[in-house]
Amino acid sequence: VVGDAGAPRSVTSRALAVLAAFDEAHSRLTLSQIARRAGLALTTTHRLLGELTAWQALERRDDGSYVIGRRLWHLGLLAPVQLELRQAALPYLQDLYDATRENVQLAVREAAHALYVERLSGRASVPIRTRVGVHLPLHATGVGKVLLAHAPDELVDAVLADLAPVTTHTVTDPVRLRRELGDVRRRGYATTAHEMTLGTCSVAAPVTDPGGQVVAAISLVTTASRPDLAQLAPAVRVAARAVTRRLASARP
């Protein structure tokens, strides 16, 4: 997300470039780090930081570093992904957690990644790598396989052309994965075993919008030693269908 210092830019785009300097791996940045990542002069960056901090889009910490401010967080909560999808899904995610005590996740597709919108897990659930707002590869996760199974052909082709292994069990053979995606569409759910994190497996099912488009996926992630993985599929599918029904009834 590093800007190109040479290109002509509007003032708005410079302010947005300051915000874009922040990401999952860079949630706390100094003035000079922001200037470098945004491709802006220090003086310009300093002035923009002043305006953005005054508005509480950013906050300045005691050590002089900058973080995303509460006002931007608050504004982000108004996005449909949160206000519509996450709100509609939460009670059903909670039901699924109640019934299984396993990690329960809700994700959407963002380009070639699964973006996690919600995750519920108790102290007894198996430790996993997801967190709200994190991107994980489509081909290595249960939700990702569901989203990929319903993605446009061009995206599927692009993903299949570059299947990087995350663990030694990640499916990297495009022929095998394409067959699996067909199974996902036929059966209505996807599974993974050790493909994203060794020792865990998952079952995932699609959430559909009122127009019939798959807009999200719900998954259950559990220990790979659990012998009844396939038996969990109906619970995940029922929860995903419940969210689908909720989205249909909420639409004007």
Next chain:
Amino acid sequence: VVGDAGAPRSVTSRALAVLAAFDEAHSRLTLSQIARRAGLALTTTHRLLGELTAWQALERRDDGSYVIGRRLWHLGLLAPVQLELRQAALPYLQDLYDATRENVQLAVREAAHALYVERLSGRASVPIRTRVGVHLPLHATGVGKVLLAHAPDELVDAVLADLAPVTTHTVTDPVRLRRELGDVRRRGYATTAHEMTLGTCSVAAPVTDPGGQVVAAISLVTTASRPDLAQLAPAVRVAARAVTRRLASARP
């Protein structure tokens, strides 16, 4: 949050005024609504909307209205209130939910309001008015009383000077509320009964940062018919203390 059209403004502040047009009651706006709420000319607003939409800070819906975009949502997730507080608290909130099956909430103080950062509730929990990102009055909620009990004197004075009734049970007598705030500090928890929503009651306890400041509150909201409200206080206090310990151990 309506801007004043007469004041001189930087381009950045105009772009921020466009974003500030959105709030809980205005999560979907047309061009002309945004222009009016931001106090900007239509042409200026149109140009800014183009830039903000291209960056995915906003999204344009099929009906021509604008909503907060996924990128702003995603960026907001990097705020410390989400990345540090919410992440640290979530497993303990889940434990509290597991143990009680009631609504569990996490809130911080924003000026004279309680701002809800997280809420867990199953299908069996009593229906309540909170939602992540919502502001509720300090004096009418359990989390609010905890946060007010540990707020600066000037803020307490200002809140006590204007105690609006939310229900017929809301405490509107400043003398009584000041006494209650003392009780909250002594006992380590706050309670409400029918004060925010008729038919519900709550117990809330403080979360403290490593410097000893109360930075958040956790509450349990249940039906007022539940006879053992005071018996729930230890569970809420234990969960709040667990989050306090987690915040202390996470700090470098």
